[in-house]
Every structure is written in C-alpha cells, then in structure tokens.
Amino acid sequence: MVSRESFLNLSDEVFERVGVDPEFSEHLDKPSLTYWADVWRRFKQNKLAIFGLVLMVSILVMIFVGPLISGKNYKYMDSSVKNLRPNSEYWFGTDDMGRDIFTRVCYGGRISILIGFLCTIVMFVIGSTLGALAGLKGGWVDNLIMRFAEVIGNLPYLIIVVILTMVMGRSIFAIVLAMSITSWVGTCRMVRGQILQLKELDYIEAATALGADTARVIFKHLLPNALGIIMVDITMSIPGFIFGEAFLSYVGLGVRPPETSWGALASAGQQQLMFHPHVLFFPCLMIVLTTLAFHLVGDGLAEALDPKLRK
Numbered sequence: 395m396v397s398r399e400s401f402l403n404l405s406d407e408v409f410e411r412v413g414v415d416p417e418f419s420e421h422l423d424k425p426s427l428t429y430w431a432d433v434w435r436r437f438k439q440n441k442l443a444i445f446g447l448v449l450m451v452s453i454l455v456m457i458f459v460g461p462l463i464s465g466k467n468y469k470y471m472d473s474s475v476k477n478l479r480p481n482s483e484y485w486f487g488t489d490d491m492g493r494d495i496f497t498r499v500c501y502g503g504r505i506s507i508l509i510g511f512l513c514t515i516v517m518f519v520i521g522s523t524l525g526a527l528a529g530l531k532g533g534w535v536d537n538l539i540m541r542f543a544e545v546i547g548n549l550p551y552l553i554i555v556v557i558l559t560m561v562m563g564r565s566i567f568a569i570v571l572a573m574s575i576t577s578w579v580g581t582c583r584m585v586r587g588q589i590l591q592l593k594e595l596d597y598i599e600a601a602t603a604l605g606a607d608t609a610r611v612i613f614k615h616l617l618p619n620a621l622g623i624i625m626v627d628i629t630m631s632i633p634g635f636i637f638g639e640a641f642l643s644y645v646g647l648g649v650r651p652p653e654t655s656w657g658a659l660a661s662a663g664q665q666q667l668m669f670h671p672h673v674l675f676f677p678c679l680m681i682v683l684t685t686l687a688f689h690l691v692g693d694g695l696a697e698a699l700d701p702k703l704r705k
Contacts, residue, residue: 433622436698443694450687453680457503466494468501469652477670487672489662498654499676505655507684509569510635514628516574521581522624526612528582529589539582547579555647564650573638581627588620622699629692633685640681656681 437443461468464485472492480487486495528539555572562568592598593616601611617624636656642648643657644664651658656677663674 433695433698437694440694440697442690443698446687446690446694449683450691453503453684453687454507457500457507460500461497464494464497464500466497468493468497468654470494477666477673479670480672486676487670489673490666490670495659495673495676498659499656499680502654502656502659502677503680503684505566505649505653506636506639506657506681507632509566509573509639509655510632512566512570513574513577513635513638514631516570517577517581517631518624518628520574521578522585522617523612524578525582525585526589526616526620527608529586530593530608530612530616536586540586543579543582546576549576551576555642559647564648566649569639569642569648573635573642577631577635581624581631584627585617585620585624588623589616592616592619626692626696626699629688629695633688636684637681 466484470493472488475484475488475492477490478484478488484494484496486499489495489498524539524543528536554575555569558568558572558575562571598611598615601615606614639648639655640657640660643655644661646661648657648661649655659677660674660681663670663677666673
C-alpha cells in the first residue's frame with residue numbers, strides 16, 4: 395500500500411498522459427432524436443399498431459384506386475347481372491339492381507371516411523380552441539365556456555340529427571353539422587385539463603411576461619405541447635364518426651341516393667340477408683376493418699406518446 399506521503403511525492407514521469415482524440419471528442423454513442431422521431435421509433439416497435447397503419451393505408455388505397463382497376467361505374471345498373479355472387483368480373487358480386495358492389499363499396503368508403511375526417515376536424519378546432527381558452531383564462535371565461543359545453547353536451551343527439559336533416563336536407567354538410575354539434579364537448583374538457591397543468595410552467599409565464607397575446611400563447615405554446623393527447627383523441631374519434639354515419643345511413647338519415655356510403659349499403663343489404671348475404675357482408679366488413687385499423691393506430695400512439703413508457 396502506498397502511503398499518503400509517497401503518493402504526494404510521485405513525479406509526473408510516473409503517469410502516462412492519455413490525451414484526447416479530437417476526431418472522437420464530441421462523438422455520440424447514440425444519435426440524437428427529436429421528439430417526433432422518438433415517437434415514431436417507439437410506435438414502430440408496436441407490431442399491432444404497424445398492422446393497423448398498414449391496414450388503414452390499404453383501405454384508403456383501395457377506395458381511391460379500386461374503381462379505376464375494376465372499370466365499373468357505381469351508378470350503372472344492368473338488369474342482366476342482378477344479385478350475382480362474387481366472381482372474377484364482379485369481385486364483391488352485384489346487388490338487386492345489377493350494380494357492382496365493389497365499386498359502390500369504394501365510393502361509399504370515400505363518403506364515410508370524408509364525413510369522419512370532417513367531423514373530427516370540426517371537433518378538434520372548436521373543442522381545442524374553447525378548451526385552451528377556458529383553461530388559460532380561468533375565472534368567468536372558464537365558467538361561461540364550461541356551462542355552455544354542459545348545455546350542448548346534454549342535448550339529445552338523435553333529435554338534433556333528425557331536425558337538421560329535415561331542415562337542411564340529407565346532405566354531407568347537414569350530416570357533418572349534426573354529428574359535430576355536440577362532439578366537441580369531450581375534447582374541450584380534455585384540452586382544458588391539459589392546459590390547466592401547462593399554464594403554470596415557466597415558459598408560459600415567460601411568454602405572457604414578454605407581451606404575447608392570448609391567441610399566440612394558445613396556438614404557439616399550449617396546443618403544440620398538448621398535441622400528443624389530442625392526436626390520440628383524434629385517432630379514436632374518426633372511427634366513431636364513421637360508425638355514427640353508418641348508423642344514420644342505416645336508419646335512413648344518411649346521404650341521399652344515388653350517392654352512397656357504407657351505412658347506406660348495409661341498410662340496403664340487410665333486406666337481402668337471407669338470400670344474398672354478400673350484399674350486406676362487404677360494407678359491414680369494411681366498417682369493421684376501418685374501425686379496427688384506427689383503434690390499433692390510436693392505441694399505438696397512446697403508448698408512443700406516453701413519457702412514462704419511454705425507454
């Protein structure tokens with residue numbers, strides 16, 4: 395054992411200077427990742443989420459490219475090919491008017507998914523803006539917005555849809571308005587809860603102290619930092635709106651013929667279930683697969699965006 399006095403008397407020649415290689419002095423063992431790059435890395439590790447994403451993309455490609463491949467017109471009726479089962483020419487068969495079901499499913503999917511996206515956009519814009527404003531301002535503004543949200547949330551959904559479709563007609567605009575008029579309430583409450591936590595952080599107080607107005611604080615600082623949970627809510631809401639539109643079309647409150655949607659096709663197909671089940675099977679299958687795809691992607695995003703699960 396070397397004594398303290400001997401250690402202090404050691405000369406510099408005893409030691410070997412290792413030095414620093416300037417080429418590797420700032421080398422990182424792992425590449426730096428941005429927030430969204432890390433989210434994508436974690437999302438890719440979820441096999442079910444990737445399966446849902448592939449399924450979602452496949453459905454979107456089919457509904458937009460499918461009619462070009464089949465070469466059929468979704469409105470064209472041919473009495474000589476009524477109620478055919480799926481075959482090499484009519485991939486999903488034909489209905490009681492001789493129309494190609496595959497082409498009609500593709501065009502119906504465009505309307506169903508369009509309504510789902512439009513309703514989600516309206517829900518996101520209204521709910522996020524009002525929720526962020528209520529959480530940031532507080533006081534009488536918070537009370538006013540939340541009491542208004544409670545009133546809207548308690549309105550009977552189906553009665554609103556019936557009244558609007560009677561007044562405005564069975565158009566896509568009327569359906570989107572009817573489905574969106576109460577849907578923003580849940581998003582508003584969720585965003586408000588997130589903003590109440592975020593507004594106490596230092597960078598929000600610094601932005602306010604530097605003179606940033608309310609709109610800049612909300613859209614520049616608060617909403618981007620609450621975007622993770624909002625994206626999960628959006629992903630989960632789209633299949634809900636698609637299913638809601640299918641229900642409205644099924645009970646006769648959806649789009650007006652000759653336009654069609656998955657719900658309208660299912661409504662027409664249930665009348666032929668006993669003798670021609672394929673007419674009902676394919677639109678219902680598309681509704682189920684689309685809902686499954688969005689839910690799998692939503693679950694994957696929820697896990698990828700959760701900081702507690704980060705490794």
